[in-house]
Amino acid sequence: MTKYTCNVCNVFEYDEDEGNADTGIEAGTKPEDFPDDWECPICGADKSHLISNYEF
Numbered sequence: 054m055t056k057y058t059c060n061v062c063n064v065f066e067y068d069e070d071e072g073n074a075d076t077g078i079e080a081g082t083k084p085e086d087f088p089d090d091w092e093c094p095i096c097g098a099d100k101s102h103l104i105s106n107y108e109f
């Protein structure tokens with residue numbers, strides 16, 4: 054189970070086990086495998102801003 058937080062808005066959280074239906078991400082998808090045009094639904098940042106919570 055890995056969770057990620059957008060480090061631009063610090064609001065959007067992504068749970069790898071759940072995916073993110075709002076942005077079309079299936080469960081089990083790692084952020085590096087998101088589409089290149091993926092945007093944070095809160096602030097519009099790209100996927101490179103999703104940081105694993107374990108790296109804080």
Ligand SMILES: [Zn+2]
Pocket residue numbers: 059060061062063064065093094095096097098
């Ligand atoms: Zn964001």
